[in-house]
Amino acid sequence: MIDWNDAFDNSSYVPGADALPxxxxxxxxxxxxxxxxxxxxxxxxxxxxxxxxxxxxAARGLVVFVHGGYWHRLDKSFWSHFAAGPMARGWALAIPSYTLAPDARLTQMVGEVAAAVNAASEQVGGPLRLVGHSAGGHLVSRLACADSSVTDRVEKVVSVSGIHDLRPLIGTRMNETLKLDVTEAEAQSPALHKPRDGLALHFWCGAVERPELVRQTRLISEAWNAPNTFDPGHDHFSVIEELGRPGSPLLDELLKD
Structure with a gap:
């Protein structure tokens, strides 16, 4: 039997993770x-x-970064330094907060992040790219689905260490906060939907992450017939820090034409 609490426990397997926030x-x-x-x-x-x-x-375009925290922790104020990467390459970066559980269900969060992307797109012209990490990786993947309300200006989505099939979360302690049921888990699982036509997609994950995160990345990559990268040497937290490094492979992938 799979211990889903352990499967989604990223922090306990990364030394020093408690000090990162x-x-x-x-x-x-x-x-x-x-x-x-x-x-x-x-x-x-x-x-x-x-x-x-x-x-x-003048900005070459806009990147929107959606943060993680398992849909119930953190906010935009933890990630401002990531802007150094896109800015050095001539791109603007927007970082939204969104209402967290238990004050919001995941369905509401998806709608709020779509609204944030649409509002940010009014501030900066040019190409529009989305990148999200962990729970944020789920949210940007959900915005890449064919039924999404996000602006058609989005041309590329890179999901980093995202969770794309939410159903296993129903059996975790975390769900005492998330309040997922089967209906919502299925409705908000990107891997169970079709992607938007014409959208460039890439699924990224640290090569030394927990097996469940690796599985989730492979799952949606196969379901959507989209490329993936398992970044050598990176864990669940170090992998997204590469967004702030101007020459990183992650940023290269996000910004390339």
Whole structure:
């Protein structure tokens, strides 16, 4: 029998993971102090806000980064330093917060993130790319589905360590907070939907992540006939830090034509 609590337990298998949120918050605050348009509204809920970071000169396009935290932790303020990567390449980066569980179901979160992307797209012209990590990887994959309400300007989606079949989460302790039932889990699982036509897709995962995250990446890659990358040497947390490094393979993939 699979222990689904253990299967989705990323932090316990990465040494020093407990200290990472404080480290990220410090780096992010330093970056926000230098640049950024903070708390732009995209809706009425308290967390319906996004931060926008622009490069010098006209932006080549816009990247929207959707953060993780298993749909019930963290917010946009932990990731501002990731903007250094896209900005160095001439791209703007928007980072939204969204209402978390238990105050919102996943269905609401999907709608809020779509609204955030649509609002951010009004601020910056040019190509529009989405990247999300972990729970955020699920959310950007869900926005890549054919029935999504996100703007047609989205031309590429890179999901990093996403969860694409939500049904196993029903049997976890986490679900005491998420309140997923079978109907919603199936409705919001990207791997059970068809992708939008004409959308470039890539599924990315650390090569040394938990087996379930590797399985989930392979699952949707096969279901959607889309390429995947298992980034050598990277765990669940280090893999997304590559977004902030201007020359990283992850950023190369996200920004290439």
């Amino acid at each position: 404080e480290l990220w918050a410090g780096r992010a605050a330093a970056h926000r102090a230098e640049t950024g348009e903070i708390d732009l509204a995209y809706g009425d809920a308290p967390r319906n806000r996004f931060d926008l970071f622009r490069p010098e000169g």
